Amino acid sequence: MNARDIAGTWLNHLAVERGLSQNTLSNYRRDVERYLDWLDRAGKTDLSDVSTADVEAYLQDLRRGVDGAKPLASSSASRALVVARGLHKFAVSEGNVAADVAADVSPPSSGQHLPDTLTVAEVTSLLDAIPTEDPIGLRDKALLELLYGTGARVSEALALLVDDVTDNDGVIVITGKGDKQRIVPIGSHARDAVDAYLVRGRPVFSRGKSHALFLNKRGGALSRQSAWTIIKHAAERAGIDKEISPHTLRHSYATHLREGGADVRTIQELLGHSSVTTTQIYTHITADNLREGWNLAHPRA
Known part of the structure; x- marks a missing residue:
């Protein structure tokens, strides 16, 4: 099934069934669009064609920064991965795909990141x-x-x-x-x-x-x-x-x-x-x- 169609259904599910806030939905929509655009460039418009290796490659590209995009910090890349995994999990639950290829993809190690502060x-x-x-x-x-x-x-x-x-x-x-x-x-x-x-x-x-x-x-x-x-x-x-x-x-x-x-x-x-x-x-x-x-x-x- 077309990845964008599934994503649209999933976002609607999050809004109606899960009652997520508009701010959270906006963040999810941004991250899922980024993932779908990456899949388009990889020639994977159908979620059933996506493999675990594809999801791992997507995560690596987020961390490196590709096509002029700024490299993401590990925390931002982890959040983007959460969205990609959520999409795949939803597709499996709806019977759109047979296997959850993103379930075993681990987020990047963040190490100990101390936030910037002022004195x-x-x-x-x-x-x-x-x-x-x-x-x-x-x-x-x-x-x-x-x-x-x-x-x-x-x-x-x-x-x-x-x-x-x-x-x-x-x-x-x-x-x-x-x-x-x-x-x-x-x-x-x-x-x-x-x-x-x-x-x-x-x-x-x-x-x-x-x-x-x-x-x-x-x-x-x-x-x-x-x-x-x-x-x-x-x-x-x-x-x-x-x-x-x-x-x-x-x-x-x-x-x-x-x-x-x-x-x-x-x-x-x-x-x-x-x-x-x-x-x-x-x-x-x-x-x-x-x-x-x-x-x-x-x-x-």
């Missing part, structure tokens, strides 16, 4: 570099203060409504992956920045079209791309030359909590990780910092 001084510099004389600056400062002050994913922050941050008694409810909600404290700096934006910034943008907390100049909800641009410009103003994104503030939030003595379980709850294994990465970061200090200070290091 406390760099975060302070980043946030202080945002001018707050106009509504745009007030919005940008509120967004970045909230990202760092709560550890929210950028998608979670942009999904917040005005009612989510008013009369909250020092905490906000964040809706994460799978519509799971968690309660997160919001610090005084983030609280003050959000309040200033609500009073002197958001009313300038609001056209009554959206209840979203963060608005663009046309009164619609702020996009993820705009959030990315905001932090890039803030980093330039602060003279920070690291490659950073809105997610960098989430990693920095968790790292600084861990270095300050917060336990892994607490950080897991604050970040909304379903497994503590994911949060263990911040233990590794702290261990590296301790090791570096030991290397510098111990006479027999």
